[in-house]
């Protein structure tokens with residue numbers, strides 16, 4: 001089976017351009033933002049863009065397709081107004097994802113902003129229950145991404161994902177996404193074999209490895225346990241080439257889609273990082 005490898009792709013100019021951009025980089029899977037990541041402004045999905053996306057995707061063989069949710073959405077918020085607008089925006093994005101034929105929405109687990117982790121997780125699970133009900137019949141999956149654990153953000157410990165899954169009425173469409181830079185910053189030393197083994201055992205014990213559907217493959221500029229979210233080029237960070245090689249070849253991970261969210265500095269940054277990963281694969 002060929003490696004499923006992709007990158008976070010710009011949707012500037014319209015989503016129909018995403019599959020072509022991904023294919024040009026040699027990707028067979030891709031991720032992009034549902035809307036401007038820092039803006040609430042929601043424009044209705046342009047149906048001709050959606051049709052163009054589906055066509056270009058089929059022509060270029062890009063699958064699976066992941067849509068990353070906006071950073072403004074906070075499903076764990078104790079602020080009622082922010083909570084309700086977050087749920088509403090998430091439902092809109094799920095409907096757009098369905099029209100586009102995307103496979104998964106990737107979501108962070110939100111921040112409790114001082115209300116406490118238990119309260120934040122309960123609110124997050126409430127939000128997901130509502131979203132799943134409001135999008136009944138949808139074929140779009142929802143992936144919960146682990147965090148670096150900065151501030152009071154949830155999801156740095158896989159018991160959080162387990163607790164949310166346990167509180168859902170229906171977990172059928174819900175899985176998890178592993179971000180390697182976030183895992184490293186939250187305290188798993190992916191520079192070493194034992195650090196990776198510990199992380200994978202944790203996932204297995206908490207949610208089960210079958211829930212793992214996506215790896216965000218990023219090196220980390222910040223140190224292990226720093227809780228600072230700082231993505232770095234593959235092999236240039238503290239996980240390093242040796243750590244990265246172990247990750248992309250690990251039997252639990254190697255058949256999953258890998259999406260790079262590495263820095264975009266310089267026009268060739270994605271191409272260089274993707275070719276580094278391909279070189280590490282199978283070695």
Ligand SMILES: [Zn+2]
Pocket residue numbers: 145179216261
């Ligand atoms: Zn990520």
